[in-house]
Amino acid sequence: MRTFIVPTDFSINAQHASSYAVQLAATLDARIVLMHAYEEPVAISDYELSTIHFDTMKAHVLQRLNERKQELHATYGDKVPISCVTVNNNLVPHIQKLYESHDARLVIIGLTGAGMANIFLGSNTLNLVNNIGHPVVVVPPLAVFRPIRKVVFACDMKNVAATVPAEKMKRILQVVNAELLVLNIQHPKQPSPEMEAEKETLQKMLEGIPYSFHCVHKRNIIAGIKDFVREQQADMIVIIPKKRDFLENLIRPSHTKAMLFRSTIPIITIPLDEE
Structure with missing residues (x-):
């Protein structure tokens, strides 16, 4: 158990x-x-x-x-x-x-x-x-429980091999039995010549779990994540802490990512593997 x-x-x-x-x-x-x-x-x-x-x-x-x-x-x-x-x-x-x-x-x-x-x-x-x-x-205080079916992972799709803890993410998704929605937020008309290569790398890393890739054009990244979560009726958000002062940075008033922690759905942090 x-x-x-x-x-x-x-x-x-x-x-x-x-x-x-x-x-x-x-x-x-x-x-x-x-x-x-x-x-x-x-x-x-x-x-x-x-x-x-x-x-x-x-x-x-x-x-x-x-x-x-x-x-x-x-x-x-x-x-x-x-x-x-x-x-x-x-x-x-x-x-x-x-x-x-x-x-x-x-x-x-x-x-x-x-x-x-x-x-x-x-x-x-x-x-x-x-x-x-x-x-x-x-x-979050306003989160209401519902079975986890969709988990949103906002990813900048840069050097995913080193910045995405795929094995840990796969284990958690298998535990909660949920689908992963990989979300990439881009500014309108933003060129991304390396995107296809990064998508192929991520596909290999996430082999064995149900996931889909979504690219959304928004000027405001946080607003784009919130809109996508609402449209998809997602049940959880994944965040990868890449720095040891991760949460200290989030709670600074000027840090827009703090908005995510006012979410009405839970947020799961999955750490990178130790180097």
Whole structure:
């Protein structure tokens, strides 16, 4: 059985993401690992922080996780197995260990803040997307669950052999059983002499999965993506983080790609293979 790892900070948007995760797991015969990373309290003296206090904190977090588990089962039924995990500090290495021990396929997280000024789990989420080395599904607050049938991948079609993690993308598409729509946005009358060669390379890389190629002429790339997603009634958007400061760049007000994170459908980041 596949495993989806769902970190939570018990916020409203985290609850929304866990609800989405359970519904997705139900359609894909997967189980959920619901987890929370907490920080150990700072002791004023060497004697103040005792094992009893630490165990009490851990027990409280575990109780809240189990309460959320009960809420999810009460709402969506108990078809999806849910286990609860508490960890202290260092979210990223703990999730990496869960990937290895639970045969995990996805991390599913939520967002907070209309302008992405604050991201769910703060810097931990930035570290997660940049460093986890595995696909991460980001669930916007307005996203409504529906089975994933079409996934849009906006690609500039430049050096696809080095910039498209095809094998990871194929594994995810096989997990969600979806069709891939490769979208290339071009300015009107923009020449592309190398396009055919790049398309042939991409075709070989994506062999074995259903996909189609679409070229749209738009002056505004973000508007073109949004229009295409709406016209195709797509269920998810793929983004390939190519830089380690990927999300930090996205949340800058001047960065138009931040508009994608106001989407009403989930976004999945699939990292490139390490060089």
